[in-house]
Amino acid sequence: MPRHRIYRSNAERQSAYRQRRRRRLPVYHRHKSDEWETPQELFDELDREFHFTIDLAALPHNAKCARFFSPGDDALTRHWEGVCWLNPPYGAKLRHWMKKAYDSAQAGAIVVCLLPARTDSRWWHDYVLPYAEIRYIRGRVKFNGVSNSAPFPSVIVVFKKNSPPPR
Numbered sequence: 001m002p003r004h005r006i007y008r009s010n011a012e013r014q015s016a017y018r019q020r021r022r023r024r025l026p027v028y029h030r031h032k033s034d035e036w037e038t039p040q041e042l043f044d045e046l047d048r049e050f051h052f053t054i055d056l057a058a059l060p061h062n063a064k065c066a067r068f069f070s071p072g073d074d075a076l077t078r079h080w081e082g083v084c085w086l087n088p089p090y091g092a093k094l095r096h097w098m099k100k101a102y103d104s105a106q107a108g109a110i111v112v113c114l115l116p117a118r119t120d121s122r123w124w125h126d127y128v129l130p131y132a133e134i135r136y137i138r139g140r141v142k143f144n145g146v147s148n149s150a151p152f153p154s155v156i157v158v159f160k161k162n163s164p165p166p167r
């Protein structure tokens, strides 16, 4: 026999409903926006071309390079150099990651990013469109550990000093 809970208020009933609903949703709807892990084949293909020396945003279990920055290091406060792989958290700070990628490239780093193709966002127009090489990915990326393809389009963006020439 199912147990029927008695709720003290309508608000409590609604909150319990929302929790039950969240638990039933497919994985990709409740994916944390900073944990879209790059598929290994996509990384390997780019690594063959660029030979990355550091993963700028990672945890030990999802790092793509032996050298990496984790949230404890806070990559946004560190110096970026060499050939950098970056699949950043896709949350509100994405603009800061893009500014840092642009600035670091002007200082000599190469920063290759996997990003959501948010072509209407300020960071896209301020940093990506004028200054980066953009490679549009056909179809949707199937991120590691997620059962469905992403519900958004993705791009590879390459920041290099003075590249590309202004369009």
Ligand SMILES: C[S@@+](CC[C@H](N)C(=O)[O-])C[C@H]1O[C@@H](n2cnc3c(N)ncnc32)[C@H](O)[C@@H]1O
Pocket: 033, 034, 035, 036, 037, 038, 039, 055, 056, 057, 058, 059, 062, 063, 064, 069, 070, 071, 072, 073, 074, 075, 076, 086, 087, 088, 089, 090
């Ligand atoms: C989208 S995942 C990418 C993971 C992996 N590097 C990859 O390419 O699959 C972003 C990672 O950045 C980490 N992260 C979040 N904030 C960070 C910060 N301030 N500095 C370094 N890493 C951070 C998150 O914990 C998460 O593991």
